Amino acid sequence: MKKTVIDFLLLDNKQLNKDNFQLTLQSPLPVSDIFPGQFINVEIKEATEIFLRRPFSILDVDYEKQTIALLVKILGRGSKKLTEARPGQTISAIFPLGKSFTLPDQNDRVLLIGGGSGVAPMLFLSKICGLKPENVTVLIGARSASDHIDVTAYQSYGQFYYTTEDGSLGEKGYVTNHPVFTEKLNQYTKIYTCGPDLMMKAIGRKAIDTNIFCEVSLENMMACGFGVCLCCVEDTKTGHKCVCTDGPVFNVNDLKW
């Protein structure tokens, strides 16, 4: 699909928990070939002193209805403002951006690890990867039970496990403390992850050590999102790469982790 500046129509804005909202956007153009890891760069309208767009991963796509969904976590002024948008409002975004995760092969057993808003591309991937549910494990970490979002709609695509820092849901600790990660990692042929840098680094290093295919989705600060400003670079083994166009998905082996 060609990159376009699109005026989406906000169909729905649902609060999932304290800080997380799910936005459903209607596209005036057909949405096609959208895959997990890709993102959209959203204009934050009528906000004092917000100048640049804000990037958000695609959480889901409905090709027929021509809608896309976003998971927006309140982090600062822009994300806050976006969660205050009302259905009926238009939202300008540049779309689609970035490269997606490498879809698994039929024989793969995959582990998807999401933390914070990084859960969005993981859910999308669980749905779209085409594997039998028993070959898809989704591990989601959050601070506390109340920070976890409801993933019922995706439950049929794989086995879901949770961690919380306070033990209020699933295993206590970080995702990297979960038995799936500490004990059963060798059962997986591919690991995919998106979330806080420290989490992804811990996962990535383990994948490198254990020689498992691993792709991570980075969230470097962006100005443009389509490869012209060169602000979002990650220092890879082959030099500075743009997270917005060469990524956001990278194979950990290409990174200097």
Add this chain to the structure above:
Amino acid sequence: MKKTVIDFLLLDNKQLNKDNFQLTLQSPLPVSDIFPGQFINVEIKEATEIFLRRPFSILDVDYEKQTIALLVKILGRGSKKLTEARPGQTISAIFPLGKSFTLPDQNDRVLLIGGGSGVAPMLFLSKICGLKPENVTVLIGARSASDHIDVTAYQSYGQFYYTTEDGSLGEKGYVTNHPVFTEKLNQYTKIYTCGPDLMMKAIGRKAIDTNIFCEVSLENMMACGFGVCLCCVEDTKTGHKCVCTDGPVFNVNDLKW
């Protein structure tokens, strides 16, 4: 009343015609000693690239209910945004600002001339001046009938006359073409006016020529509204005066008109 930065509550926002809105604001503090000509400096919230506050005259005050009313005419981005404010919203404003018109004496016969949004202080003055209605004449000019606002609520305070540039309501032409102005001016002991600069200058010069007391309310561009920036100055016979603190009301004899 002490100048204060107040968070008003917007009680009502009524569209009067295409470009004019009447806003009613609830003050958390008692409003006292507010007179026609005084103004308020309003923060325009969540508007892209609006930095300074915007000044608006007081249209009315309800001392008991602690409310004030504004007449806002859409001129640019800030006034537009303000007319989109919804009841229930808070509106920050600095209040009260400026000096009011000199209230007439019991024996005065006054002519109040308003143009555009300048009608606001004129209506307030008609209500508060304490004269018998037969001694109060209000002349209001606008481009066309549809640009005139409904003044029914003030009708009992004086005799009302209208002009329109296209003749669609009242006399055709400018306020200065109206017989009240061209023929009967000598019946009045005081003239008060607020509106476009050119209108006020024409009125003011005539008042000077005919030696009638005349006060005008200026709308110079302001940064602060309370006398610290010295941006709003008018070049008077006694030098640069701040429209926001020495005015906005000036006696025409003090101006270099």
Add this chain to the structure above:
Amino acid sequence: MVNLGIKIHNLDLKNPVMTASGTCGFGEEIADFLDLSLLGGMVVKGTTLKHREGNAYPRMAETPSGMLNAVGLQNKGIDNFISNIYPRIKDLDTHIIVNVNGSTIEDYVALTERLNELDRIPAIELNISCPNVKEGGMAFGISCPSAEAVVKAVRKVYGKTLIVKLSPNVTSIAEIAKAVEGQGADSVSLINTLLGMAVNAETRKPVLSTITGGLSGPAIKPIALRMVWQVYNAVKIPVIGMGGIMNATDALEFMIAGASAIQVGTALFIDPTIPVKIIDGISEYMERHKIQSVNEIIGSLQC
């Protein structure tokens, strides 16, 4: 309780928050909003020897996240200040600093001498950076020799705290700062406004009567921060930072970059109570970060 006190030369400020010249009048205009005794200091409107009418209207243009002004030092002159204003404000419980302006070195010296007599004016801010006057002003502040000359002359006649206000419209503000430090300045304050311009495309005329004016407000904050950091690294005297400070976070950024104190300017037009909010915000930050004395923040940037 955190300790907010700082020192500018031998002047003890109860906190690092001052109001900037030309944006707080003589204090009286904002006294309705703000308990002036809470301020670390107050720099009053730019004063000249003689009465000045300033530039013609229009003097202001709103710009993205900022504004241009072309006031041109309108003020009633030093005699009026001494006889009418000073008696009314001299007993305020804050440091009153007078912003001193001249067209010639002699002007600056004569004005300083007059201010020297005033017990309750413990410091002057020598404005060699006003972009809105035809003579003097910024011309002194944009070259080292002329900046040195005026500071040298004033220093001779002034024994109290001498702050020199620097212009950002230069290739190297650090050089100018070093130059004035060399002539005995006790402190430098920066930045004054950046020279800018606004055009009305519809009328094809300049918006300001003077064509160009001084840019202030958040738009200039990144430039001001950089200059404060450069000057802090170049001189030993305390630096007073300003330019687009709107809240405590902005103020802290300046102090981290090297400012011993900060001035709030244009922000006052939008909310004259901001200085108190900034003082409170700095306290809150210090408590959160377990910082005892505000002095620990000054120049604490970790590069």
Add this chain to the structure above:
Amino acid sequence: MVNLGIKIHNLDLKNPVMTASGTCGFGEEIADFLDLSLLGGMVVKGTTLKHREGNAYPRMAETPSGMLNAVGLQNKGIDNFISNIYPRIKDLDTHIIVNVNGSTIEDYVALTERLNELDRIPAIELNISCPNVKEGGMAFGISCPSAEAVVKAVRKVYGKTLIVKLSPNVTSIAEIAKAVEGQGADSVSLINTLLGMAVNAETRKPVLSTITGGLSGPAIKPIALRMVWQVYNAVKIPVIGMGGIMNATDALEFMIAGASAIQVGTALFIDPTIPVKIIDGISEYMERHKIQSVNEIIGSLQC
């Protein structure tokens, strides 16, 4: 139909709207959004002799109505440009201008000689104003003698249109403009970014890996407009204006102040289709004001 054509030296532009170096890649990155053949010209990413990795991440900070960048001329070098990029973009129906950067005068000259060979590059923009590199860059652009030296050397080897891009981080940009005009520059473009800085108060660290970076966007528009007007009044060669242009009104303000053409930079990050909207907006303005040729707008400020 209004006539939008303008001339920069002997280069005919179909309209005065170009995209700025470092903000449009090599055109290909924005071709999805924008029909490049509609542009008056396109200044491609800053190019150096050798491959450059640029500065470390983070390279960007959002600021009020603007942003700081510290990219540091990341590019694959001139060989890569000539063998890989040039063949792909050379047949675009717009003027492709290469932004030329060096650490030494020899670099600039060597790079210019290589570009001289390329038929479809009718002009270069000599960047003596990049604030984000340790060597060369802005250092050349902030003093008259060094600016003269580099322009003189390049002029000797370059016969096509030579545009020199000026730094705003100077006391007098008009002086620098006159200096480069004196050495045979065919045009000057301005402004490059203003040196700024961002601090993270919570971590007490600079936001950018390089501490300082270049400020762009609407925040700098008033400064850019003022400089364009000053330079327009100082030189005879055409001025190309930029700095915070977001829409047709901004573009017209620059042209009224003296710009023969304008460049759109940071605005592209927010909406890469803006150049077309600006072109349309200029036409609409000219029709409304009954202006036949866009040349009538250039420098039409009535002071």
